[in-house]
Amino acid sequence: MLEKLTKWKSSLSSQEGPKIEDVNVPRHIAIIMDGNGRWAKRKGLPRIAGHREGMKVINKVVRKADELGVEILTLYAFSTENWKRPKTEVDYLMKLPERFLNKELPMLMEKNVKVRLMGSIENLPEHTKRAVSKAVKDTEKNTGLILNFALNYGSRFELMEAVKKIANQIENGSLSAEEINESVLKENLMTAELRDPDLLIRTSGEIRLSNFMLWQVAYSEFWFTDVLWPDFDExxxxxxxxxxxxxARRYGGV
Known part of the structure; x- marks a missing residue:
């Protein structure tokens, strides 16, 4: 990680812009990628054009996050509420994971990136499931940056599913009600093996979580920007x- 940061700082020595320190790089960054539709509307284009352009940004963000030594990058790709959008838009959004992964899988392999998914994958179209399952399988032995896609994900759904799992454990006798604590709940979430996000980024000027990782971001630092996702860069x-x-992250202390 330090070697990557040293090279990166050297390459920026003559450029303008913010600088970051070698230490205290957030290990887990979560991003709510918002503003694709508004970006397209401002340019007089159909909404799907914004989604297509937004997909291109992922490549740049993954490369930069990997270069800086970020360990986990979680991207909010499609929420459980997004099914309410027009069918033509939803159908297009369901094609994007396949297009992105087919195109970018060589880069992900080269960068030693491990693809991971969280969400209700069973409800996705077959072509989407095939694409994401292949990416997960092909990269499962990679040991670098974890690229965690939240696909058909909603935090309330996740929490309800966790409660059901815990209830089943109590019913079958493997867990008692007295044993339930924060660790037990975390172990039953879709992010069980991941650390909580250190930094949450949301683009497009909206200042809300939109049902995203409600438990996990309890102590995350938030950074909101008016920049629309297709214009977001390194x-x-x-x-x-x-x-x-x-x-200063105090976690309730002083």
Whole structure:
């Protein structure tokens, strides 16, 4: 990680923009990628054009996050509420994971990136499930950055599923009600093997969580920007990390 940061800082020595420190890089960054539709509308384009452009940004963000030594990058790709959108838009959104992964899998393998999914995958179209399952399988032995896609994900659904799992454990006698604590709940979430996000980024100027990782971001640092996702680039990521590094995380202490 330090070697990557040293090379990156050297390459930026003559450039303008925020600088980040070698230490205290957020290990887990979660991003709510918002503003694709508004980006397209401002340009007089159909909404799907914004989603197509937004997909291209993922490549740049993954590369930069990997370069900076980020360990986990969680991207909110499709929520459980997004099914309410027009069918043509939903159908297009369901094709994007396949298009992205087919195109970017060589880069992900080269960068030693491990693809991971969280959400209700069973409800996705077959072509989407095949694409994401292949990416997960092909990268399962990679040991670098974890690229965690939240696909057909909603935090309330996740919490309800966790409660059901715990209830089943109590029913079959493997767990008692007295044994339920934060660790037990965490172990039954979709992020059981991941650390909680250190930094949450949301683009497009909206200041809300939109049912995203409600449990996991309890002590995350938040960074909101008016930049629409298709316009988000490496320097915006660096800016968010630079702000993060200036904050003191006290976790309720002093």
């Amino acid at each position: 320097q915006h990521l660096v800016e968010a990390i630079a702000v993060y590094q200036k904050r």
